[in-house]
Amino acid sequence: MATASDASFYFDVQETRDDQDWRVFTVTCHGRLTSATGESLHTEIKGLIEQGGHILIDCADVPFVDSSGLGVLVGLKVSAVSKGYCTLELVNLSPRISDLLNLTKLTSIFSR
Secondary structure (H helix, E strand, C coil), X not given: CEEEECCCEEEEEEEEECCCCCEEEEEEEEECECCCCHHHHHHHHHHHHHHCEEEEEXXXXXXXXXXXXXXXXXXXXXXXXXXXXXXXXXXXXXXXXXXXXXXXXXXXXXXX
């Protein structure tokens, strides 16, 4: 569907439908999610939240998230929850990012 890029971070967005005909947006991220790269992801996903459905942020190719990147993810989750007709989930987390979420006690907010 869409692609956005930065020299050190980029993502692809693909739209599909689930068994209940809900929209599913898979946002596959590549590179380091930092204060310098998070704004493009924030802008794209805010637009997807407005459309409703399920949003999966695939972090399989994200080796590092700094505090600002983590803030972007938390802000997006809060926006999705407040809309009420949208879910946002992180998938394929590296051990390093899983540890970061555990350390900051944010693991539970990103599970369905």
